[in-house]
Amino acid sequence: xxxxxxxxxxxxxxxxxxxxKVRIPSIHGPYKQTEYKGRTPxxxxxxxxxxxxxxxxxxxxxxxxxxxLLGSVNESNQEWVVLGLTGGTFNAGLTNISG
Numbered sequence: 744x745x746x747x748x749x750x751x752x753x754x755x756x757x758x759x760x761x762x763x764k765v766r767i768p769s770i771h772g773p774y775k776q777t778e779y780k781g782r783t784p785x786x787x788x789x790x791x792x793x794x795x796x797x798x799x800x801x802x803x804x805x806x807x808x809x810x811x812l813l814g815s816v817n818e819s820n821q822e823w824v825v826l827g828l829t830g831g832t833f834n835a836g837l838t839n840i841s842g
Contacts, residue, residue: 808833
């Protein structure tokens with residue numbers, strides 16, 4: 744099974760493996776807690792509690808909010824691997840307008 748998620752951070756394991764912290768909206772809740780129609784979601788996972796997923800080699804390190812493609816490692820969909828970056832980002836189209 745393939746699914747999209749948002750990168751929330753990354754780190755390297757002791758063996759040099761890239762691990763990406765990913766928010767999968769259908770599992771962990773929306774990107775921002777306030778996006779749930781003005782209410783607090785019941786099963787929202789805080790960013791600090793999101794899991795790190797193993798990753799294949801990526802063309803560049805993922806930034807905050809980059810959309811990543813994940814594949815399920817097993818049939819129970821409990822373990823995921825980051826297969827690539829889609830080129831999209833949660834923050835696309837937002838501009839800093841002050842005035």
